[in-house]
Amino acid sequence: MKRMTMPAVRRLTIVLAVLGPLAALGAAACEAGAPRPAPARPLPGPARSGTGSLRDALIGPADVPAGFTRTTQPPTEPHRGDPADCARRLDELETLPAAGAGVTEARVVYATPGPFAMLQEVLRDYADGRAAGVVTAAGAALARCPRFTLSYADGTVITVSVAVRSASPERVTAAVTAQATGFSVAENLAVCRVGRVVVILSHTGPEPPDLAETERLLGVAVDRLRQQGFTGS
Incomplete structure (x- = not known):
C-alpha cells in the first residue's frame, strides 16, 4: 500500500482504495446478501475463463453513481508500516500484480472531483483453482491487522482501522x-x-458511503461476470 502525492483527503481515500482485499475472509458464491438489479498485471489480451472477457465484465460508466468518472491511480510513494507485515501483505494483495502462473487480473477505478470519492473494482481469475485459498489467506491477514499505521518520508502518519461487519x-x-x-x-x-x-469492491469517501449503494454495485459486478459466462463452483 502506498500513499499518493495529493491533498490530504484524496490521499487518504486512495490509501483506503487499496485496502479492499483485506475484507476477503471467505469465498463460495456472491449471491448471499447482494441485491440483484488500474493497473496491476496488464492483460495482454482478452482474459477468459467463461465465454467472455474478464475486462468486459468490469463495472461500466453506466453502472456507477452520478458524478463518478473513470480514472487511473496517481503515482505512489514508499511507506513504512507498523506492524511492517500488515503493509507488506496489503501490497501483495492489491498494489502488486497478482502472483503466480494461471492468474489474470482486470481492474477499474472511478472517482468524483469533489468532495473526493472513489470506487475501485478488482477482478482476479484463478485458472488454477486458487481463488478460495487466496481469499482465506487474506482473511488471516485481516485478523492480524485490525489497526496499523503507515508513515511517509515527509512525516505524514496515517492510521488504518479495519472492522468486519x-x-x-x-x-x-x-x-x-x-x-x-x-x-x-x-x-x-x-x-x-x-x-x-x-x-473485490471498494467504495470510499470523506463520509461513510451509502451501504445500500455499495451492495447494489456488488450485485451489478456479479451480474456482469455472469453475463460474460464466468460461473461455476
Whole structure:
C-alpha cells in the first residue's frame, strides 16, 4: 500500500482504495446478501475463463453513481508500516500484480472531483483453482491487522482501522477508516467469489458511503461476470 502525492483527503481515500482485499475472509458464491438489479498485471489480451472477457465484465460508466468518472491511480510513494507485515501483505494483495502462473487480473477505478470519492473494482481469475485459498489467506491477514499505521518520508502518519461487519462462507463486508491529523476517510468493502473469479469492491469517501449503494454495485459486478459466462463452483 502506498500513499499518493495529493491533498490530504484524496490521499487518504486512495490509501483506503487499496485496502479492499483485506475484507476477503471467505469465498463460495456472491449471491448471499447482494441485491440483484488500474493497473496491476496488464492483460495482454482478452482474459477468459467463461465465454467472455474478464475486462468486459468490469463495472461500466453506466453502472456507477452520478458524478463518478473513470480514472487511473496517481503515482505512489514508499511507506513504512507498523506492524511492517500488515503493509507488506496489503501490497501483495492489491498494489502488486497478482502472483503466480494461471492468474489474470482486470481492474477499474472511478472517482468524483469533489468532495473526493472513489470506487475501485478488482477482478482476479484463478485458472488454477486458487481463488478460495487466496481469499482465506487474506482473511488471516485481516485478523492480524485490525489497526496499523503507515508513515511517509515527509512525516505524514496515517492510521488504518479495519472492522468486519459480516462474515460468512459466502461473502464478507467490512468498514475501514484511514485517519491523519485533521482528516478521516471511510470505506465500505465487499468481497466474494464467482467460480474461480474473486471480486473485490471498494467504495470510499470523506463520509461513510451509502451501504445500500455499495451492495447494489456488488450485485451489478456479479451480474456482469455472469453475463460474460464466468460461473461455476
